[in-house]
Amino acid sequence: MISTYNLExxxxxxxxxxxxxxxxxxxxxxxxxxxxxxxxxxxxxxFKHLEKGTVIFLNENLDVVRGYxxxxxxxxxxxxxxxxxxxxxxxxxxxxGYNIRVVKVNxxxxxxxxxxxxxxxxxxxxxxxxxLNILDDYxxxxxxxxxxxxxxxxxxxxYEEVEKEYENLGFYIFDIKEKETNNSLPVKERLSLLEKxxxxxxxxxxxxxxxxxxxxxxxIILELDKKGREGVVIKDLDMTVPPLKYTxxxxxxxxxxxxxxxxxxxxxDFIFSRVVREGFMAYEFNDEDLDKRAYDIGKSIIxxxxxxxxxxxxxxxxTEDIELIFDSEEDLDEYLEFMRKMRMVIKIKKIERINTSxxxxxxxxxxxxxxxxxxxxxxxxxxxVWSE
Numbered sequence: 001m002i003s004t005y006n007l008e009x010x011x012x013x014x015x016x017x018x019x020x021x022x023x024x025x026x027x028x029x030x031x032x033x034x035x036x037x038x039x040x041x042x043x044x045x046x047f048k049h050l051e052k053g054t055v056i057f058l059n060e061n062l063d064v065v066r067g068y069x070x071x072x073x074x075x076x077x078x079x080x081x082x083x084x085x086x087x088x089x090x091x092x093x094x095x096x097g098y099n100i101r102v103v104k105v106n107x108x109x110x111x112x113x114x115x116x117x118x119x120x121x122x123x124x125x126x127x128x129x130x131x132l133n134i135l136d137d138y139x140x141x142x143x144x145x146x147x148x149x150x151x152x153x154x155x156x157x158x159y160e161e162v163e164k165e166y167e168n169l170g171f172y173i174f175d176i177k178e179k180e181t182n183n184s185l186p187v188k189e190r191l192s193l194l195e196k197x198x199x200x201x202x203x204x205x206x207x208x209x210x211x212x213x214x215x216x217x218x219x220i221i222l223e224l225d226k227k228g229r230e231g232v233v234i235k236d237l238d239m240t241v242p243p244l245k246y247t248x249x250x251x252x253x254x255x256x257x258x259x260x261x262x263x264x265x266x267x268x269d270f271i272f273s274r275v276v277r278e279g280f281m282a283y284e285f286n287d288e289d290l291d292k293r294a295y296d297i298g299k300s301i302i303x304x305x306x307x308x309x310x311x312x313x314x315x316x317x318x319t320e321d322i323e324l325i326f327d328s329e330e331d332l333d334e335y336l337e338f339m340r341k342m343r344m345v346i347k348i349k350k351i352e353r354i355n356t357s358x359x360x361x362x363x364x365x366x367x368x369x370x371x372x373x374x375x376x377x378x379x380x381x382x383x384x385v386w387s388e
Contacts, residue, residue: 005058010041013062016048035118038106042116043067051182053116057105065103066182068114068144068175071233074244075280077214081234085241089213089234090187090204091220094245095172096157096230097148102126102171103179104135111147117342120334121153121324126171128327134197140180145173145201153335153366156322166356166363167325173201174233184239207237217246218285225250249293252278256300262318262370263305264377271301312377319367321349326362345369 011021024030029045039058046052046067053067074080081089100122101112109132111122125147126132135141149169150158162170173194176185185193187204194201208216213234220232231247252274259270275297282293308318326332339346350365380386 005062010056010062013064014050014054014056016050020048033117035110035120035123038108038110038118040118044115053101053112053114055112055116059106063103063105063179065101065105065112065142065179066177067116068099068101068177069182069242071243071245073277074234074246075277076284077217077246078284080244081213081217082210084244085210085213085234085236087210088207088237089210090237091206091208091213091217092174092202092204092233092235093224093229094231094233094247095146095148095159095174095202096155096251097146097152097172098154100126100145100147100171102130102132102135102143102145104132104139109135117338119153120331120338122147124327124331125169129169130171130199131197134193134199140178142177142179143173143199144175144177145171147171151323151325153322153324153339166354166361169325170200173199175239186238187235188237202233205232221246221248222285224248247277249278249281249296253296253300256297257304258320260301261304261308262320262373263308264373265370267305308373309377309381312374313381317347317367317369318374318377319347319349319369321365321367323363323365326364327358329362332362332364345371 007021008018011018014021016024021030024043024047029047030041030043033040033042033055040055041058043050043052043054047054051067051069055065055067057063057065074084099114100119102109103112104110109123109127110118111126113119113122132143135143147169148155148157148159148171149162149167150156151167151169158168159170162168164170176190176193177183184190191201191203205220206216217232217234224231225248228250229248230251231245233243233245235243255270256274259266278293278297281287282290287293311318324335326335336346336348345368347367347369348364349367352363354361354363
């Protein structure tokens with residue numbers, strides 16, 4: 001495929017040298033990928049000035065879509081916010097889902113994952129649920145947002161605001177960027193444009209001076225925690241300063257609970273950062289009930305771990321179960337093939353045909369298998385000794 005394109009043109013479009021382009025190929029950082037008739041290259045890791053998930057479409061224009069940059073976290077609200085931002089800040093809710101960039105390419109609207117792949121499931125859903133005329137008028141933009149809801153394949157989490165007749169799923173836009181530069185629209189310009197095109201989007205809970213933002217955010221975080229929500233993103237109004245995120249006690253516990261269900265696969269990566277966040281949060285919020293906070297964290301670790309051990313001991317496989325809705329068997333097969341390409345081990349647990357006002361749909365219960373957790377639990381139950 002690549003041989004039909006001028007590598008020097010690709011390097012120039014990416015603003016890197018031909019030598020660096022070849023190096024990225026050789027190291028496996030840059031890989032070819034195809035979705036139906038759309039051919040592209042995707043960066044598996046950050047490379048030079050290019051973010052992980054940056055793609056270049058192998059079409060006549062060699063369209064580039066930059067990867068969504070990492071959002072850094074405020075461990076303390078004060079003085080971090082005061083030091084980081086220039087003036088006023090917008091405080092928006094952070095939704096618990098998966099990051100997607102929606103772009104128009106080859107006269108089609110596609111949804112790119114954080115890693116730079118076109119997800120067939122998400123692409124079909126955004127085409128079904130959203131009127132994307134905005135990308136006809138502004139083809140140089142990408143819509144950056146969060147796919148949320150219980151019926152999503154990566155981060156299932158119920159949100160009442162995306163409840164539909166037969167599916168809990170929706171896309172909320174939190175940023176509009178220029179595809180090739182990664183420059184964001186200012187907050188007010190973004191809000192105005194999304195209102196004009198009637199697209200679902202996150203809105204500021206408050207806009208406040210940076211010097212008092214930490215006190216406002218404390219109150220907001222406490223309310224979001226009570227509601228079982230994820231947290232906030234703090235943004236410069238002109239989007240010239242990178243945003244920061246801050247999350248709730250609830251979501252720290254939820255993350256640990258999910259990670260320690262599959263503790264040999266995910267536990268180490270999750271525990272330290274969540275515990276550190278909790279420690280600084282307890283200090284800054286003048287938490288008087290440290291016993292409860294410690295109990296919540298411990299419960300989130302031990303309870304799911306023991307439950308997984310019990311399941312394996314009873315000859316069950318520990319799986320992450322997700323329930324997805326497909327319009328057809330063809331859509332299901334396409335998603336399963338995509339997951340196989342992503343090297344995810346999955347098993348179909350149940351398929352149910354449901355009648356809706358749009359016709360028959362498939363409700364599919366899919367189990368994601370974490371082999372290391374299952375295999376190691378079984379080995380230790382059978383007497384294998386721990387080697388450190």
